[in-house]
Amino acid sequence: MKKLVFTLTVLISTLTFAQNKNAKASLEVDGVCDMCKERIEKAAISTKGVKSAKWSVATHELKLIFDERKTNLDSISKSVAAVGHDTKAYTATDEAYDSVHPCCRYRDEAVKEDHKQD
Helix, strand or coil: CHHHHHHHHHHHHHHHHHCCCCEEEEEEECCCCHHHHHHHHHHHHCCCCEEEEEECCCCCEEEEEECCCCCCHHHHHHHHHHCCCCECCCCCCHHHHHCCCHHHCCCCHHHHHHHCCC
16 A cells, blocks of 8 residues: 555655656747737737747748646647737637737738738
């Protein structure tokens, strides 16, 4: 019995320490401008456990630092999609996408052309 309790204790403590409280990861998120940047970063940072969120207009990369004990990339992707921005894992609903400012409609080719930098 003592061996079983010891084994369970070691297993539980190993699992607890296996999760990183400062995990770093990145997601690809669609957007076209600084208003998109603000919306994406706010959605990510509002997710419990996210400590840092920086999105690049040029690369569409959302760099994250988050506590794996409190959240994961799937939850963060859902939060970003909920405010109207597609990720590789989740597509924003039409309702969420339609709620973004007209200049942020990244699915519209004309809007993308307007935001291209020479």
